[in-house]
Amino acid sequence: MSESRVTSRGGSACGREHFPLASPMLDDPRPFYARARRDEPVFWSDSLGLWVVTRYEDVCAVAKDASRFSSLDSITPKAATAPPPPELLAELMKGYPLLPSLVDSDPPIHTRGRALVTKALSLRRLAAFEPILRDIAERLVDDFLTKGHVELVHAFAIALPGNFIVDLLGLPREHLDQVDRWTTNSTAVFAGQDPLPSLLEHAKGFVAFQHYLADAIEDRRKNPRDDALSDIVTGAAALDPPFGVAELVNMLLQILFAGYETTAGLIAAAALELARDPELFAAARKDPGIIPSIVEEVLRTASPIHAMYRTALEDVEIGGVHIKKGERLQIAYISANHDEARFEEPLRFDLRRTAPNLAFGHGIHYCIGAPLARLEGRIALEVLTQRLPGLRLVPGQKLTYFPSATARRLESLELAWD
Template sequence: MTSSRPTIDFDPFTPPHLIDATELLARARRETPVFYSPPLGTWVITRYDDIVEIMRDPASFSSAAAITNVPAPPPAPILEVLARGVAYEPNSVDLDPPGHTVTRKFITRAFSSRRVSAMEPRITEFAHELVDRFSDGEADLVAEFAYPLPTLVIAEILGVPTRDLPDFKRWSDEWIVLLAQRGDMPRLIAAAEAIVEFQLYVAAMIRARREAPRDDLTSAVVAAADELDAPPSDALLTSLLMTVMFAGHETTTSLLTNTVKLLSQHPEARREVLASRELVPAAIHEALRFDPPVPSMYRTATRDVELGGVTIPAGAHIQLNFASANRDERYFEAPDVFDIHRAERVRPLSFGHGIHHCVGAALASLEGRVALNVLYDRLPGLRLKPGQVITPIPSATVRGTKQLLVVYDGRRPREERG
């Protein structure tokens, strides 16, 4: 064990690491699997085993601040704006047991295998409706399909009116900005103001469902909470539903975009998927490993702890780099190769692990399967538009792109399959 602090200037918010950190992370796994990143102000964990060990030990590694790369609270002007809204409370992804156990039960019921399977016809209909609006030869896959599809799905589950969906896009974008805390103060204040709008909107939904329940997840969560001997506060329910809304569409948008992009960049895999649609789930699984929509999450050390031969001090902010773990040579053969026929039984960490495994994983996978089948059924020759520069979103917690231009050879009717 050593008390020294191995350091690497890793910054996923700026080039070159924003574009591709594969080489740096591979070298870190070999030589410095646990290191400190001065640009982030966090420790970074790169190996699969170490990340799993951390996620299995919430007593030593708290999930507090799990979704932000910034260990310190926001600056005072930001806190002043946020004080106008609903006080944020840790609720699921950033909550440790025993509180996590209680709140997770509310959400797990809504994403049971039976409920998820029952959503397939609606997801299929949404996907077709979106493709119906495409022009005959070119589209922005993010704006016209990959963003609206999961947004429509999670909105229906939660009971959010379609007319309010444009606000959700704006609120989600601003939440990413606020979590990163990158930018000048006016920009961050604008993001905080948007989050206050989001909070007040969800809080109003909770009050409305308590007075007049509907057949939706929001009503179910409120009812389940109110039945407890010690009901959680409306502030906690607000934070919980905000998290579900955000995670329920933002990460799936990236999953859809990344999968289409990777299949376009690997034409042999694309040809195989087109020839045998049974390979669609495998293609999605490999896309999740190769370019995960959630590349990292965070923990806080509750005590001095030794990991990878290095002592991480109590109170340290720690990045669990899922993108690196998913390419750990100890578990994945030829990890930098996109291979839809992988034989490894180990599960990538793209949906988390253990008590924090994503409750919406089955829904996201279903949306991915339906989306790919509809796109390839309806859009012959679907491929990336040549010459475009694909720039990732500057975020350590969401790996996607704001735009992905695709071209295709016309649109088939719904019933026709190539």
């Protein structure tokens, strides 16, 4: 733990300036978190109404301690005890209730759900994924290769894991664009940062997404087939007690979000790194064997999951700060992944690092899909480096990031090649 210090709720410099979903933090949060780690490693955020934990050691301590820190509501800054506005609640009531699932649950609910998905994403399936992923990646590049330029986020970074996850679940590939729009709606509803009229529109999309998934679940109950969704539905029916439709809908929402939105952030960030570093690109093109190291360093520096949330189940001290039972915490993975005490010169992109990062979390909620994400990242970079010689940034573009309480992804990335 960090040295003992006194920090109060509200009034601190870091607490007043902590706005992770707005510029300048949204553009680049690293300078802010570097100052926080030095001056206030655990501070009260006035904007979010919770404690922010910034150092690697402290983030690990919270993430792995499921007995003292609950993962309920772990994907949103706001606890479920804070009800949405009546108009928004009325719209959400048209769908299925928001129940704890894989990411935002504690044992034993978490244990039951994780076992289902672990089976669906087994190493047996993973061994067969590589040729499928490579075929998708090659075909996506075929679509824009001769143009000499592309907006890569939607044409490739989202499309590669997106096409794969809908294939894995057995959903029609032509539904991916709609699923992506619905996922955006879901993210906006959970973030809760938009004006009420916008939130109401997002809620309508979120409810439509829920009903779409419920229909797919019912179809698999009647007509199981060889896909991961059938495995999940069949396995859920065999549990005692069995999972209901609402529980499965919530699980699928998280699988889809984690299955492509976060991997899209990884691929886009990796493409950006290669496009602005010609020497790194040339090295990866010449020796694809270094690409797994590139993926790992991008996971650290970009941190596609930048933060998660916990609730203290008892009075506890973290980093010398007393946190009361029931208070909320943000564990800032992107800050922990740049902690100078763990990573020497953390702003330097260094393929020789050996210390493990926290891009996939820590403890019982360590990401089930980590092997798949690493595989997708490796294949994406192998295809991009071999097929797009001289990859570079299109001049004059402003890089912006999608505002999310948990995920960090470029909104667009314009690239050109020889």
